[in-house]
Amino acid sequence: MRNIDPVEDLIALLARLPGYGRRSARRAVLRMLMDPQRQMLPLADALRNAAEAVLPCDVCGNLDTRSPCHICDDPQRMQGLICVVEGVADLWALERAQAHRGSYHVLGGTLSALAGIGPEDLRIQPLLARIEAGGVEEIIIALPVTVDGATTAHVLMDRLGDTGVPVTRLAQGVPIGGALDVLDDGTLAAALRARRPA
Amino acid sequence: MRNIDPVEDLIALLARLPGYGRRSARRAVLRMLMDPQRQMLPLADALRNAAEAVLPCDVCGNLDTRSPCHICDDPQRMQGLICVVEGVADLWALERAQAHRGSYHVLGGTLSALAGIGPEDLRIQPLLARIEAGGVEEIIIALPVTVDGATTAHVLMDRLGDTGVPVTRLAQGVPIGGALDVLDDGTLAAALRARRPA
Numbered sequence: 001m002r003n004i005d006p007v008e009d010l011i012a013l014l015a016r017l018p019g020y021g022r023r024s025a026r027r028a029v030l031r032m033l034m035d036p037q038r039q040m041l042p043l044a045d046a047l048r049n050a051a052e053a054v055l056p057c058d059v060c061g062n063l064d065t066r067s068p069c070h071i072c073d074d075p076q077r078m079q080g081l082i083c084v085v086e087g088v089a090d091l092w093a094l095e096r097a098q099a100h101r102g103s104y105h106v107l108g109g110t111l112s113a114l115a116g117i118g119p120e121d122l123r124i125q126p127l128l129a130r131i132e133a134g135g136v137e138e139i140i141i142a143l144p145v146t147v148d149g150a151t152t153a154h155v156l157m158d159r160l161g162d163t164g165v166p167v168t169r170l171a172q173g174v175p176i177g178g179a180l181d182v183l184d185d186g187t188l189a190a191a192l193r194a195r196r197p198a
Numbered sequence: 199m200r201n202i203d204p205v206e207d208l209i210a211l212l213a214r215l216p217g218y219g220r221r222s223a224r225r226a227v228l229r230m231l232m233d234p235q236r237q238m239l240p241l242a243d244a245l246r247n248a249a250e251a252v253l254p255c256d257v258c259g260n261l262d263t264r265s266p267c268h269i270c271d272d273p274q275r276m277q278g279l280i281c282v283v284e285g286v287a288d289l290w291a292l293e294r295a296q297a298h299r300g301s302y303h304v305l306g307g308t309l310s311a312l313a314g315i316g317p318e319d320l321r322i323q324p325l326l327a328r329i330e331a332g333g334v335e336e337i338i339i340a341l342p343v344t345v346d347g348a349t350t351a352h353v354l355m356d357r358l359g360d361t362g363v364p365v366t367r368l369a370q371g372v373p374i375g376g377a378l379d380v381l382d383d384g385t386l387a388a389a390l391r392a393r394r395p396a
Contacts, residue, residue, distance in 0.1 A: 004261070007252060010247070013240055013244050014215075017212075017226045019218070019222050028215045029248070030287050033286075036249035037249070041246065044241075044243070044245035044249070045242070046204070046208040046211050047230075047239070049204040050204040050205055050207070050208045050227070051238035052234075054204060054205060063202070063228075070202075092228075
């Protein structure tokens with residue numbers, strides 16, 4: 001087939017979206033081409049707007065339209081209570097859950113020997129700098145419960161040890177709504193070890 | 199969470215893509231925001247380019263950057279051999295298969311009592327006009343093998359009957375690579391009825 005270049009270009013770019021491939025990209029493009037004015041131009045504008053307006057917060061690494069971001073800049077929040085997360089997605093998840101009333105620190109990844117990500121690739125130094133600047137009362141480590149996440153937490157606690165700031169981590173256990181028989185052994189064992197008075 | 203408006207707008211629009219929801223849209227946006235210059239602006243430009251450059255072919259209904267499209271305009275192709283398809287996606291599939299050396303006619307849908315799509319909503323009249331204009335030697339009906347597709351083919355053959363142009367339809371049978379035991383009964387029965395000398 002002779003390619004229709006603008007369409008092929010668009011399919012190639014859409015196919016890179018997570019969960020998308022050439023087939024779904026083609027389907028999306030065909031559907032959008034039914035009504036380009038309402039389905040394509042608004043998306044083009046939204047992409048451009050977001051690309052131009054959004055930037056990382058210099059303090060915590062969150063993405064926002066300003067830096068410091070609206071969380072770091074909020075006097076209502078306990079700025080001395082810093083929750084350390086792997087990425088912005090985790091920060092957003094915690095915000096959706098309205099679970100944390102302090103501030104955040106985005107590490108930007110976890111240590112990974114396989115992917116060649118070392119401590120210097122993560123935003124550990126900026127976290128130490130925030131602590132040095134004073135006012136930090138507690139660091140909550142909210143990294144993923146994976147091998148890489150645990151390694152990262154370990155290294156992080158090592159570095160934070162000298163600062164004298166109390167470090168805590170998220171509880172591990174049975175998720176709300178979680179049926180016991182489908183849970184993995186590790187989670188079950190952890191929940192049993194961490195059992196509390198009823 | 200206080201919304202970051204440009205990001206929320208983009209998530210809402212991306213979530214409308216086929217196969218996408220808010221969760222996958224959020225994941226896509228976060229990944230694109232890692233490198234907006236390379237991941238968002240090219241997509242925005244591609245969407246705008248496609249929306250501005252692509253239009254339906256006045257003759258066959260294909261989507262192209264010009265009308266008549268490159269297929270209707272190709273003297274190498276047998277313009278008198280018209281393959282009738284439901285949508286542009288089917289036309290593209292046939293072109294990828296390099297299966298058809300004639301031209302096409304996109305109906306723009308199939309009849310559907312449920313969806314309220316009647317014969318006047320399909321591009322049947324333009325097809326009759328092409329035949330009236332002369333030079334059409336055969337009409338190949340390549341509509342989906344569904345109830346709606348069969349109804350549409352029936353109505354179409356009725357309308358085409360008066361024109362005297364030979365009408366054919368795609369063979370039905372076992373797909374290439376198709377294991378018999380997973381095929382539906384209808385396909386098996388059709389393949390058996392249409393059996394040919396080995």
